[in-house]
Amino acid sequence: MNKTNLFVSGTEGDKGIVLGNEAIARGALEAGIGYASMYPGTPASEIIAVLDKNKKKIENLYTEFSLNEHISLHGAIGASWSGIRSLCAMKNVGLNVASEPAQFLSYTGVKAGLVVAIGSDPGAPSSSNEQDDRWYSLHTYMPIIEPSNIQEAKDFTKNAFDISEAFSFGIILMAPSRLCHNAGRLYFGSLRGRSDIKGNFKKDPENYLNLFNMAVKNHAKYLKRNEMLKNFLITSDFNKIINSSSSKIGFISSGVIYAHLMESLDILGIYDHKILKLGFTFPIPNELIKNFFKGLEKVVIIEEAEGFLEFQIKKIAYETGFRGEIHGKDFFKQAGELTLDDVIAGTAKFLEKPPPVFFDLALKKNKELLNKDKMPQRSGTFCVGCPHRATFYSILKAVGYSNTEAKERDVVIAGDIGCYTLGLLPPYNAMDFLTCMNAGLGIGQAISIFDKSKKVIALVGDSTFFHSGIPVLLNAVQNNADILYIILDNSWTAMTGHQKTPSTREDIDGTPSANTLNLKDLVKSLGVEYIKSIDPNSVKRFASLIKSALKEPGVKVIIAKRECVLQEIRRDRLLGKNKGSLHEIEGSLYEIQKSRCVKCDECFVELGCPAIILKKDAEEKGEYYYIDPVSCVKCGVCHEVCPNSAIRKVEFNLNSKFKLKQKINI
């Protein structure tokens, strides 16, 4: 099956295996969007990526990877006001950046439908917090829809555009990573015609101008529209009650947690309680809850995080005079991902029914296994050949820090968001704090002012720098901070699947970028006097450059410039250059000469390249380090770091007329 074509041209009756994020994008496409934008962020990235990838095959579709979420949402608003249905996607923390446009969107309203799809990340496997963005709507008044599965992800998104237009709200579509990255069957729907998608901005000063009493008027207007939406939601299909004639117990849930709940009840063999599925989790009409409460004595609300639904429903219960018990966060945890297991265990506890034996046994066994010291932790690390590895190695060498010696590092290293965030993990442990985008330099600047006894190094990637780092750097310059700022410029927003940045020089197919920014010139124009550019893989030069930069006063910038190795390899492969393949006739490889290697751990632990592995020596019964030629991408950094010259580069040509004495075993 060719999924890509189905995404573009599939219609009523077609089905395919689709990712939750792609289902959201497809729903928007069926609704006839003409604008789609985002600043990339896991778990939401594929929503816009799939539209961007296919845009040449889709009539009248504009896509944009904006420099940040603030810009991205404003773009969607501009498109909407021009009469174009627009989709803006972001990860949960993106709404912090876009919160300002979000605050104004209800005031002004929309023209064509506007949907903001947010990928939340409970458990934070790909994020720096677990924030539940639903709480924003208590003050932005943006309505929230929560699909539970892949089919609803598409259907709800499609319908959200109509609701957006009917009530003049931008609609938030919440999707946790478990939905964004749920892959499964989707039934496609019909596509709205695309030939008449054409912008026409009509002035609407009554709605679009917010100042003084005009803003007050708009405030009153959206409160009224919110009441109208509530009315609509009393009977709308988005919210569903599964009735029960006998039970006095009720369950309320939404989104993926509702899916966990239904599976839990099936596993527990319970089919007789009343259930409310909320498709809209803001606003919630009192009348709907009142109807649901009828005949119930005990209600439990099952949801992720701190209890956004519980907060609203307890208020409604008070206003509607419900006298029964309301439970929620007393049975279901607030921190960490609420998994299927948590919902099974919490539901069983609430119903005072034991969970199945197989379930308890498996949990017990798991606890026992994880308690044993025999389970070493596994943490992510940089890809083989990643230039960031060389950067962290260079920084640690420059500041005299070693992984193998227990020694306090006295240089403060300010972290930031991107692939290089992995540098905070072992073996590098090279970050002292990490919060949000561009916090590194901002916080680091103040530390440099107040603690003169320590040198401060702040790190940032190119995409993060362009996102919101430019004013932070300018601020540091204007206020005479004493800090070394290293921009790890790998030319891509790599962590989220390689979207372009202003630094991208060449696309994956070899096409040169039309408007590549000169980062050095930009930094210079901000007033930075000390700017150096270096290839991070030249680790010895890089380390000595850092050492000397730390001695200079003021703001120092080093641009560590080397393209993401994955992109380099992909391009080479695409253009038939065959780099990194074992099948090549002519080429090179790196190898560790056993006789010279003294196992000093410089390559294995300090550099920590995963292509260097420990092998058992059959004859000598010892162990030795070995460069796995299947994983090695020949970046050559290990060759440079080896203090004993035990790592050598071997160049070979299998067509050569000079015969090798010994066969090289690769």
Place this chain on the structure above:
Amino acid sequence: MKKFNIAIVGLGGQGIITMGTVMKNAALSSDLLDVSGSERRGGAQREGYVETFVKYIFYENESELKDPRKNMHSPMIEAGGADVLISLEPLETLRGACYLNANSTVIFNRTPHIPISVRMGQSSYPDISFIDLELRKITEKIFSYDFDKICTDNFNSLTQRNIIALGGLFAKTDMPIESSAIEAILSEGKGASDNLKAFDLGLKL
């Protein structure tokens, strides 16, 4: 309604997600067969833990398909809820063992991939016999192979390792879908001839 739950675990870059996608695409024949399952993509390409679930749901009839108490399914597999666990890394098999019950089948790769904590000497990699032993305490149906070796011996690369394991899955379990459906998907994809050969190698395990 019958369910068949498969948990696939391993490391970023091993093709775990691809395995799940192939298995799901092979199950589009009937409206009464639903398939889904979430992917944990966090460590993709960066050797962190990756897992993906394939949940086949077989509905008895149309009315079950329309029953809201039956037709909504979690994207996750519950503790002890896997019919099969496939693991492409020995240690990660133990981390995926939470999905096992006494009737589950385990297929795992015997080639270890050493975590950084072990590199740094902070912990040691368990003996493979310890992994065997712990798994045997849960279920008898355990099949393990050196998939890395089988793959490099046959293809001089590790790319097809996941597809060999996929063949192994069909060889050693009562998969509720036909292996020919997998072959049909593989034959349409990239590297079809190598993948079909790899799948066949797995089927013969």
